[in-house]
Amino acid sequence: MRREAAEALAALDRRAFLRLLAAAAASGLAPAGCGGAPEAYRPPPGLVLRHLSPRGYAVLRAAAERLVGGRGGELLRAGAVDPAPAVEELLASSPELAGPLGRALLVLELGLPPLIFKLRPFSALAAPERDRVLRELASSPWALQRALFRGVRSVALLGFYGSAACQPVSRYPGLAGSGPADALRPLDA
Amino acid sequence: MRNFVSRRGVPSHAGPRAKRNFARNVPESERLGAQVVVIGSGAGGAPAAALLAEAGLDVVLLEAGPRVSAAGFTDHEAEMTARLGRLATTADGVQSLYAGACLGGSTTVNDAICWRTPPEVLETWRREHALPELAPDRFAPHVERAWRDVHAEPTPPGLRSRNAALLERGAQRLGWAGGWLARSVRGCAGLGRCNLGCPLDAKQSTLVSYLPRAERAGARVLADTRVLRLRVRAGAAAGVEAVRLDPATRRPRRPLQVDAPLVCLAAGVLESGALLQRSGLRRAAGRGIQLHSSLPVAARFAEPVHGAFGPTMSYAVSQFSDVDGHAGPGYMLENTAVTPLLTAWGLPDFGEPHAEAMQALPFLARAVVVLRDRARGSARAAGEGPARIDYRLLPEDLARLRDGVAALARAYLAAGALEVFAPVHGLGPLRGEADVRRFEAPPLDPTRLAFLYAVHLFGGAAMGGQRAASFCDAEGHSWEVRGLYVTDAAALPGNTGVNPQITILANALRIAGGIAAREGRP
Numbered sequence: 100m101r102r103e104a105a106e107a108l109a110a111l112d113r114r115a116f117l118r119l120l121a122a123a124a125a126s127g128l129a130p131a132g133c134g135g136a137p138e139a140y141r142p143p144p145g146l147v148l149r150h151l152s153p154r155g156y157a158v159l160r161a162a163a164e165r166l167v168g169g170r171g172g173e174l175l176r177a178g179a180v181d182p183a184p185a186v187e188e189l190l191a192s193s194p195e196l197a198g199p200l201g202r203a204l205l206v207l208e209l210g211l212p213p214l215i216f217k218l219r220p221f222s223a224l225a226a227p228e229r230d231r232v233l234r235e236l237a238s239s240p241w242a243l244q245r246a247l248f249r250g251v252r253s254v255a256l257l258g259f260y261g262s263a264a265c266q267p268v269s270r271y272p273g274l275a276g277s278g279p280a281d282a283l284r285p286l287d288a
Numbered sequence: 289m290r291n292f293v294s295r296r297g298v299p300s301h302a303g304p305r306a307k308r309n310f311a312r313n314v315p316e317s318e319r320l321g322a323q324v325v326v327i328g329s330g331a332g333g334a335p336a337a338a339l340l341a342e343a344g345l346d347v348v349l350l351e352a353g354p355r356v357s358a359a360g361f362t363d364h365e366a367e368m369t370a371r372l373g374r375l376a377t378t379a380d381g382v383q384s385l386y387a388g389a390c391l392g393g394s395t396t397v398n399d400a401i402c403w404r405t406p407p408e409v410l411e412t413w414r415r416e417h418a419l420p421e422l423a424p425d426r427f428a429p430h431v432e433r434a435w436r437d438v439h440a441e442p443t444p445p446g447l448r449s450r451n452a453a454l455l456e457r458g459a460q461r462l463g464w465a466g467g468w469l470a471r472s473v474r475g476c477a478g479l480g481r482c483n484l485g486c487p488l489d490a491k492q493s494t495l496v497s498y499l500p501r502a503e504r505a506g507a508r509v510l511a512d513t514r515v516l517r518l519r520v521r522a523g524a525a526a527g528v529e530a531v532r533l534d535p536a537t538r539r540p541r542r543p544l545q546v547d548a549p550l551v552c553l554a555a556g557v558l559e560s561g562a563l564l565q566r567s568g569l570r571r572a573a574g575r576g577i578q579l580h581s582s583l584p585v586a587a588r589f590a591e592p593v594h595g596a597f598g599p600t601m602s603y604a605v606s607q608f609s610d611v612d613g614h615a616g617p618g619y620m621l622e623n624t625a626v627t628p629l630l631t632a633w634g635l636p637d638f639g640e641p642h643a644e645a646m647q648a649l650p651f652l653a654r655a656v657v658v659l660r661d662r663a664r665g666s667a668r669a670a671g672e673g674p675a676r677i678d679y680r681l682l683p684e685d686l687a688r689l690r691d692g693v694a695a696l697a698r699a700y701l702a703a704g705a706l707e708v709f710a711p712v713h714g715l716g717p718l719r720g721e722a723d724v725r726r727f728e729a730p731p732l733d734p735t736r737l738a739f740l741y742a743v744h745l746f747g748g749a750a751m752g753g754q755r756a757a758s759f760c761d762a763e764g765h766s767w768e769v770r771g772l773y774v775t776d777a778a779a780l781p782g783n784t785g786v787n788p789q790i791t792i793l794a795n796a797l798r799i800a801g802g803i804a805a806r807e808g809r810p
Contacts, residue, residue, distance in 0.1 A: 165638070165639055166638040166639065166642075167638075167639075167642075167643065168638060168639035168640045168641075168642055168643035169639075169640060169642075169643025169644065169646070169647065170643070170647075171643060171646070172639070172643065185366035185367070185370075186366075188366060188367060188370040188371070189366065189369065189370045189375065191370065191537075191538060192370040192371065192373070192374060192375075192389065192538065193370070193374050193375045193376065193674075194673075195376065195673060195674040196375065196376075196377070199381070230639060233638060233639075237637070237638070237713050237714065238713070238714055242735045245713075245735045245736060246381045246382075246735065249381070249735075249738075250381065252638055253384075253633060253739075256629065256632040256633055257366050257369075257629060257633075258366070259632075260365070260628040260629045260631075260632040260646070261364065261365045261366025261367070261369065261628075261629040262364060262366055262367075263363075263364055265628050266628075268643075268646070268647070269628045269631075269646050269647070269649045270647065270649055270650050271596050271627070271628050271649055271650075273363050278479075278480065278594050278596060278597030279477060279478040279479055279480070279597045279598065281592065281594040281597070282449045282450055282451065282478060282480070282593075282594035282595065282596070282597035282598040283446065283447065283448070283449055283450070283478050283597075283598055284450065285448075285450075285453070286450055286453050286454065286457065286591075287591070
């Protein structure tokens with residue numbers, strides 16, 4: 100694994116990155132279950148996941164509450180909103196995204212020094228530590244880290260803002276609103 | 289899928305094998321015969337199916353996506369995005385690509401914008417691609433026919449949203465050219481749901497325009513049916529091998545073979561070129577793809593905008609375009625919907641600053657820079673799966689996108705915006721000219737953008753007057769395979785600089801008209 104990492108990082112292009120991921124998976128760093136993830140983020144009993152792994156589910160929830168932030172983040176943390184159904188639906192219609200997303204969540208969770216350095220799984224980190232990891236990814240000088248941030252951010256936002264649950268937070272009244280009349284009122288002169 | 293079709297492309301359901309499959313509880317295959325099989329039901333497929341069925345030809349139309357209707361359209365963006373479309377990314381992961389993937393194709397989820405094909409674009413295609421049939425005067429009748437068919441009409445004053453009017457106000461204060469756009473609607477109520485499927489059937493997508501015409505004329509329309517490859521015998525089209533999908537799981541259910549001597553390919557740019565490659569037709573297939581790369585900008589105002597409602601798009605600043613008489617750098621600025629998910633994707637950063645901006649949703653206006661890219665890319669079939677799209681913006685494209693975002697920021701600030709959110713992580717809100725200058729000083733890094741995307745896709749099986757440089761001739765007829773026509777945006781030699789719905793419809797009508805004249809009922 101170390102030799103693979105050293106070789107891949109020597110020329111960190113897309114191919115090298117993928118090889119690194121494969122090596123991580125092959126060396127047992129990719130557990131199928133959810134061990135290590137806090138209880139709060141584990142899939143609730145009865146939830147059927149067809150595209151996300153249980154571990155991926157936990158990472159998605161841990162990331163989504165920090166990425167969405169504010170009142171939406173609180174709802175996600177409390178479990179009042181689950182981002183997974185919307186993401187599962189997207190992956191069902193665009194299955195080609197499932198592999199890259201699964202790998203991205205895995206790398207975010209387990210880290211891959213020096214791409215991501217942390218001592219504990221992402222889902223087990225305190226909120227400020229998760230924010231730090233996400234900030235480092237977003238502003239990283241490495242395009243691959245920024246790509247990872249973009250991918251996870253996109254699905255996390257989809258999981259929350261794509262669902263009706265976001266309506267009270269975004270003040271989007273949805274079907275129940277009188278929106279069209281307000282929207283078509285002429286601007287003040 | 290390999291259970292159904294052998295590697296050599298021979299349908300495994302033929303002869304005794306079918307009985308063996310049946311004995312193993314594999315569903316028996318279907319086999320249909322027709323004169324024409326149309327692949328795809330969007331702006332390229334549905335008009336062709338309607339015209340050919342009305343000409344007396346026996347037509348089967350196959351659509352990979354589900355059959356949908358107004359009653360099933362909700363305002364839940366994630367659900368509709370997944371159910372009605374297909375989200376992909378370029379191979380480098382930088383750009384998102386979205387296309388309709390349901391009955392009606394992208395016309396089910398587009399903004400209903402109608403724009404006549406700019407004469408400069410047609411003239412370029414005529415001159416550079418040796419396509420005299422696409423000269424402005426010869427193409428115009430097809431455009432006018434499409435215009436009538438989908439009931440294109442200018443956005444009336446009663447449907448001019450505050451969201452769009454703020455862009456107009458900014459443009460007017462800066463002295464920029466712009467105007468209200470024509471839309472293909474009948475009875476639009478301004479629900480703001482064009483991109484999620486119109487629940488009133490007001491939008492004249494092919495769901496309510498050409499597909500009913502096709503079915504009335506006898507065409508058989510099969511949704512949930514994915515074409516795996518074209519069947520070619522002795523250099524001539526012989527039909528397609530397809531698979532019926534389970535509507536609930538989207539998994540293959542049973543194979544279908546359609547025998548037909550005429551094939552109209554209109555599977556969309558994400559699929560058409562790859563399908564040709566999977567069928568062994570590699571020459572020029574998948575090459576020359578071009579996009580309208582797009583970047584959204586949001587602006588917060590003191591007064592409510594309620595931009596989630598009203599027509600999703602209806603006003604464009606044409607000052608910077610390079611078509612319709614303009615000699616600008618080549619981008620349009622068009623207002624766009626302020627629905628939660630699209631807005632969240634386009635706003636930069638995450639956590640508290642992002643949540644704070646989202647809480648101001650009713651006070652946000654949004655618009656998008658729609659670039660006429662100069663880059664070109666390619667699609668490559670990856671086994672039976674989706675195509676790999678290789679596409680990288682040129683430095684000059686990125687420079688023009690940056691200029692477009694700066695122009696939108698200036699327009700919104702001129703209209704009275706308190707702050708403007710450019711889609712760049714770590715930039716912070718733009719609150720005045722100094723901030724805009726700070727934004728436009730460095731080059732734009734596409735990997736630091738919140739949401740770079742394209743919904744206008746072109747090429748991959750383009751027409752051309754020279755066999756060596758194109759997939760099909762000016763009639764959309766494959767140079768390689770007799771009876772194979774390309775009728776969707778994949779046939780277009782390049783991007784249009786304007787929303788392409790009318791161009792795609794018109795070209796499909798033109799090509800189908802030619803087929804009908806040769807093959808239809810006298």
